[in-house]
Every structure is written in structure tokens, then in C-alpha cells.
Amino acid sequence: MTKDKTITTINPATGEKIETYHYITDSELNSNIEKCQKAFLEWRHETLEKRAEVINAIGKKIVEYKDELSELMTKEMGKPLSQSYDEVELCAGICEYTAKTGPIELKDENKELALGGKGIVTYSPIGIIYGIQPWNYPSYQVIRYAIVNLMAGNGVLLKHASNVTGTGLLLEKIFIEASLPKNLFKTLLISHDQSDEIIKHKSIRGVTLTGSSKAGRNIGQKATAELKKVVLELGSNDAYIVLEDADIELAVEKCVLGRIYNNGETCIAAKRFVIVDAVYDKFKEAFVKAMKDVKVGNPLDDNNEMGPMAREDLRETLHDQVIKSVEKGAKILCGGTITEGKGYYYPVTVLDDVKPGQPAYDDELFGPVASLIKAKDTEDAMRIANDSRFGLGGGIFSKDEEKATKLAQDYFDTGMIFINSFGIADPVMPFGGVKDSGFGREHGGFGMKEFVNIKAVTFSK
Known part of the structure; x- marks a missing residue:
């Protein structure tokens, strides 16, 4: 159990404590997963236009919180304040771009079959996508995977890096205030052992990690052992x-x-x-x-x-x-x-x-x-x-x-x-790498289709 364990965030510019948070219990974790699954089962049937409307609202709400969010990111991980402001603007831009292009990227495609007849390709949401995210871009890393998956109709759970816990919780608050259905996105304060159990949970349908190559191998093995789709955006030496x-x-x-x-x-x-x-x-x-x-x-x-x-x-x-x-x-x-x-x-x-x-x-x-x-x-x-x-x-x-x-x-x-x-x-261009830098793509419309069921509906001649 992790009942008595805590997370303490530290200001790297001073070495001083910012805040202390408590891990959730295993029962609380299971409850959060169940609630997210329930919210997903309703959200998946929302129209693409309705999802886009909510995502657009998230972008606008992020801008409203620009000062608070930027200052918190700088205090938690130490980047210059001006660059935290840049990060918030990028997050808002991702929301705007996704809301604009999502209904186009994810709409059904009509096909004339090579052997006669017709078909429809539809991009159906699959369930809860679990994201394990790093501290270096405390808001962007979350927005990058969460927004496209919400647009696709999925639910989203987040395990953020412990030193930016405050940012993860503030983003959840922003999402809810922007009218995203409650429990559809949740920041989880959990241990690594609890994280491993999430990957095994039947309601988790995809896993995405941004981190080191070592972490990628570890999470990739755990996810694929459960036959779950995984996207890995790992380190590099550009x-x-x-x-x-x-x-x-x-x-x-x-x-x-x-x-x-x-x-x-x-x-x-x-x-x-x-x-x-x-x-x-x-x-x-x-x-x-x-x-x-x-x-x-x-x-x-x-x-x-x-x-x-x-x-x-x-x-x-x-x-x-x-x-x-x-x-x-x-x-x-x-x-x-x-x-x-x-x-x-x-x-x-x-x-x-x-x-x-x-x-x-x-x-x-x-x-x-x-x-x-x-x-x-x-x-x-x-x-x-x-x-x-x-x-x-x-x-x-x-x-x-x-x-x-x-x-x-x-x-x-x-x-x-x-x-x-x-x-x-840039939200227009695909983001991702090869070799030990991982696989899968985010942004550019590609991220919206990483965790969907590309479904073929075929009609006879």
C-alpha cells in the first residue's frame, strides 16, 4: 500500500520546498480507473464537433490560467519564466489546431473496393489511454498526448513526474473548468508499483511514455506483454x-x-x-x-x-x-x-x-x-x-x-x-523518432490515430 507515502516538490532555483502531496491508495486508484471508464463510455458517443468544441474551450481556459500555470512550471522545474509562457501558448495552439482539424482527420472515409462494392473506414475510440510523462515540459507533454486522445474519443489518465505534481493537478482543474466531463481526464498521484498495475488493468487500452530509452524498454515490455498498443517518445543525442x-x-x-x-x-x-x-x-x-x-x-x-x-x-x-x-x-x-x-x-x-x-x-x-x-x-x-x-x-x-x-x-x-x-x-508536423528514440508519432494528425480502432465496414457487391 502507498497510503502514508508523500511527494514533496522542490524549487530547483533555491532548493526550498514548494508543496507536499499524498499518494492515493490502491482502492482510490481503482475507483479512478472505473470512473474514467464510465466517463469514456459516454464520451465516445459524442460527435466529433462536440469534442472539438470542448477541446477548443480547454485551449482558451489554458490562456486564462497563463500567469498561474507559467509561474508554477518555472517554480517546479526551473525554466525561464518567458519560456514557460511560450509553453502555455504552444499548449493553447495544440488545442486550437486539434479542434480545427480533428473532425476532418477522424471523419469516416468512404472507399470503392478493388473487387467491387463499397466500404467505410471509421476511426473508433478504444478506451482509456494511460500516459507517463516527464518534467521538462510540464504542461506541453501532457497536452500533446491528452488532447488528441480526447479528440479521438478516449479517456485519459496521467502519471506525471513527481517534481511537477502541482502542474499536473492544475491542468486537471483547467480541463474540468473548460467543461470536459468529470473523470474523463485524471492526474494520478501514484507510485511506480501502482503504475505497473495500471498497465495490467483491463480498462487500459493504450500506454504512452515520454522518457529515457531505459524507461521506454521497461514500459514497452510491460505494455506489450499485455498486448496493448504503446507509443514511446524517448531520449536522443541530436x-x-x-x-x-x-x-x-x-x-x-x-x-x-x-x-x-x-x-x-x-x-x-x-x-x-x-x-x-x-x-x-x-x-x-x-x-x-x-x-x-x-x-x-x-x-x-x-x-x-x-x-x-x-x-x-x-x-x-x-x-x-x-x-x-x-x-x-x-x-x-x-x-x-x-x-x-x-x-x-x-x-x-x-x-x-x-x-x-x-x-x-x-x-x-x-x-x-x-x-x-x-x-x-x-x-x-x-x-x-x-x-x-x-x-x-x-x-x-x-x-x-x-x-x-x-x-x-x-x-x-x-x-x-x-x-x-x-x-x-509544431502541432502541424509529426513528432517522434526512430532507433532508441522510440516509435509512434504525435502531432500533425498522426497522434489522433495512434490510439483508435481503424475499423473496416464492408458492404457486398
């Missing part, structure tokens, strides 16, 4: 390639942003910077200077571009990766030492001479550490970019957009590629 004909000033600007945005704690952040030999020194000099100029401090202060890491253990893990990389030949160009004082701050860090066998080359560094890697030419740069067990995103900088597009389409072995830019997500 490579951003700078070619000889790149606009170096633009490349530096976007690569710095790509590395420090959200305090560097983003699965699709720019992490490995693969620069061809012809412009390596020029890029390195400008990049290191720009990284040194990043203002780090209190995330509630608009003058700062980066805040603390979300948890003390995460900072320790990152620093250990830096030290081990240096021991294996990497060179620190700036940063690389743990900041003294309150809060879990880590300095903006750049590593040079990064090679295979070092954590900075092989693993995901989930924080503000950039790895510089020299390539001989374009072909070598592409080889290095793909020399990773991950495959979520990446970038290419070149003034020849046609060439960059061909490299992205035909050679980059990732789910997303940004050309002459850095981007996180």
Missing part, C-alpha cells in the same frame, strides 16, 4: 551539422539557442555539433564566445536566459558525464564546474575533441553541455550524425537549401530535421 557553405552567424545563433533552451533539458535539443573542417575553427570561436555570454540565474528574472537544472541528481549525473568525457580525451572550452550556492545550477559548458567512447559522443547529456565534433566533409558529417543509437531529431546549416533538403530526406536517420533553424515542436 546532431546539428554545419556545412562549409553555412551562414556561420546564423548557425551559431540557432545552435546556442538549441543547446540552452529549456535549460538544455530537452529530448530534441541540439546536443552534438558536427562541423566540417573548413569552418570548424571559425564556428568554434564564435560559438564558445556566445555560450560564455549566456546569462544564467533566477528563472523568474527576465534578464536571464537560463535557469537551474530541475533536480540535484540530474546535475550530478550531467557533471559525471562531463568528467568521464574529459578523462577519455575531451577538452573543456568553457564551464564544466558545478556552481556554488543555492539551487541546482550548472554552467553553460562546451566540450571539444569529442570522440566515440566518451559520454559526450555516445550518450544523451540532458543539460547545458555542447559537444563539438570535427568532420572532414559533408559525407563524413552525415556519417557522424547517424553514428548514434538515437534518432529523434537533428539539424543542417547550409545556404544551399536544396542540398540540405536532400540530405535531410535521403540520409538523416531521424524522425525530425530542422534546416537552418532550431525547433521544438
